[in-house]
Amino acid sequence: MTDTERRDLQIKATKVRMGIVEGTHAAKAGHPGGSLSAADMFTYLYFKEMNVDPKDPQNPDRDRFVLSKGHTAPGLYATLALRGFFPWEDLKTLRQIGSHLQGHPNMNLTPGVDMSTGSLGQGVSAAAGMAKAAKYMGKSCRVYTLLGDGEIEEGQVWEAFMFAANYHLDNFVAIIDKNGLQIDGPTKEVMDSGDIAEKLRAFGFEVVEINGHSFDEIEAAFKKARETKGKPFGIVMHTVKGLGVSYMTNSVEWHGKAPNDAEYEVAMNELRAKLAELEAE
Amino acid sequence: MADVKKMATRDAYGAALAELGEEKQDLVVFEADLAAATKTGVFRKKFPERHFECGIAEGNMMAVAAGAASMGLVPFASSFAMFAAGRAFEQVRNSIGYPHLNVKIGATHGGISVGEDGASHQCCEDFALMRSIPGMVVLCPSDAVEARAAVRAAYAHEGPVYLRFGRLAIPVFHDEENFKFEIGKGETLKEGDDVAIIATGLMVYEALEAAEQLKNEGVHARVINICTIKPLDEEIVLKAARECGKIVTAEEHSIIGGLGEAVCAVVAESGVPCKVKRVGVNDEFGHSGPAVPLLKQFGLSAENIVKVAKEL
Secondary structure, three states: OOHHHHHHHHHHHHHHHHHHHHHHHHHOOOOHHHHHHOHHHHHHHHHHHOOOOOOOOOOOOOOEEEEOOHHHHHHHHHHHHHHOOOOHHHHHHOOOOOOOOOOOOOOOOOOOOOOOOOOOOOHHHHHHHHHHHHHHHOOOOOEEEEEEOOHHHOHHHHHHHHHHHHOOOOOEEEEEEEOOEEOOEEHHHHOOOOOHHHHHHHOOOEEEEEEOOOHHHHHHHHHHHHHOOOOOEEEEEEOOOOOOOHHHOOOHHHOOOOOOHHHHHHHHHHHHHHHHHHHHO | OOOOOEEOHHHHHHHHHHHHHHHOOOEEEEEOOOHHHHOHHHHHHHOHHHEEEOOOOHHHHHHHHHHHHHOOOEEEEEEEHHHHHHHOHHHHHHHHHOOOOOOEEEEEOEOHHHHHHOHHHOEOOHHHHHHOOOOOEEEOOOOHHHHHHHHHHHHHOOOOEEEEOOOOOEEOOOOHHHOOOOOOOOEEEEOOOOEEEEEOOOHHHHHHHHHHHHHHOOOOEEEEEOOEEEOOOHHHHHHHHHHHOEEEEEEEEEOOOOHHHHHHHHHHHHOOOOEEEEEEEOOOOOOOOOHHHHHHHOOOOHHHHHHHHHHO
16 A cells, blocks of 8 residues: 555544544533444445445445444444535434434445344344355355454354354454453453454454554555455454544544543544644645 | 144244245345355255355345345345344344335244243244334244245345244144235134134134133134234224224244234224233243243243133
8 A cells, every 4th residue: 555545544444533533522422432343344335445436325236334233333423424424424424313323323224234134133134144145146245344353252153153154254344443442441351352353264264453543554455355365353442442532532432432522622623733734734 | 622733833934945045036045154044945955146155244134135125126135033122122123124225024933932942042022122113014924834935025025124033833723725924914813702812923723722622611702813023003902992892912932022913003002891811931031942842931832821811
């Protein structure tokens, strides 16, 4: 990836982070922490990796994305808005009555959302079903799903992984956002999932572990995913929860809390400064 | 009504899938290691490339089927009623019902007539669970002819459908040649104005027998078959309430949350004066035993319908 490409993605990811802050602040609710940890991944998926068209969101041959960790909808919404699926201003209607931006993704209301999710552990199964269906239908589209590292405590996640490996779904990529924190505390203390990459390998996945904030590493991971045949692909991405906003960084408190007006100003000033710095480069 | 041909509705389900699979390339089947029992094995034999085994993981299977439906396929996802409606309730609710995806849930082994396997497998709560999901159509065919028709109607219906089939071979009383099926329409099998028996599933034949017995005692019972538990044919229910003034409901399901309560709600809210009594499983678990004596023991019989009708 060239320096310009990298900087362009960093600019977009910073805007996505601003959209996350905008949405949760306006909603006075929502989940900024895990949205921010996945902001770089969302950006890469929608601006580089996936074959999607905001003008034709229902194209039957498009790639699919399922946000299995549905509570981080603010991150997905900001990315979809930036990509042009709907107006940026809509982000300020998040979680409001009459808004198409529900607290958790709704495939029938929001352009660009491929599956309704929110109940943890289910999106990954739907994604596996899409990948299986795509194979049966002879479609060459690929299916991506993003899970939380707390989410994988749900047993259904492993049922879905078994299914994906059993059917050799090499059009299926499961990305695990390993930010190390969940509502009740550090995942290691709440329910230690151990070596996630090793567990995925044992389930029959080809796996890479990457820094989820490095676009070069994300790009290399997806390249390897495309080259992998006969097996589903897993990306365990090490991330920092709340990254981009100083007081949210690595903080359990900001899993599911919205910034108040003063906190909003601090966050937006930090992100504006970051944006200006990137644009000046 | 002796010596009628008997067939389990689950057998009709398997046969209907295999038949429909010939015509519809987008029909696919998901199964959770019970193909021999749910009879999706009949479909698998013909279309192995369209029969997707999910292993013993019903929750995953329901959400996988949802994903496949979002791609444009028409999945039938099968397991026992206990696991399809019970274990996988939340997946059905959130991954199929909430996005209103075009998944058909083929649930076999509903009710007490599972028999020997006992209470852990005798699902008498599925109507209650599935009725509570917005937009879910709930079907419970009364014999093999209706079951075949219901499978076709479910395929043709755009949206989620729950179909309940039974394990036990039961009388086939519908005439295949002239049978017409429509989701949401009840069927008057016998005219009468003294009392209406509104039944579903294997209780429909019991209701017909009950009507015969009542006739011998000078009571003219109307018999109504309700295959579509939801959306309920309110018109046929209210007509019965107005014309008969007395209703007995009969279902192989808990008296809580099933057909009986659905009928009660319609009648009560209409203001039509009509007494309703529910025949069903009385807020208790089943137990092991051969199906036929079990059904009698739990009052799921023509005799009990007659008794309850006379008490009204």
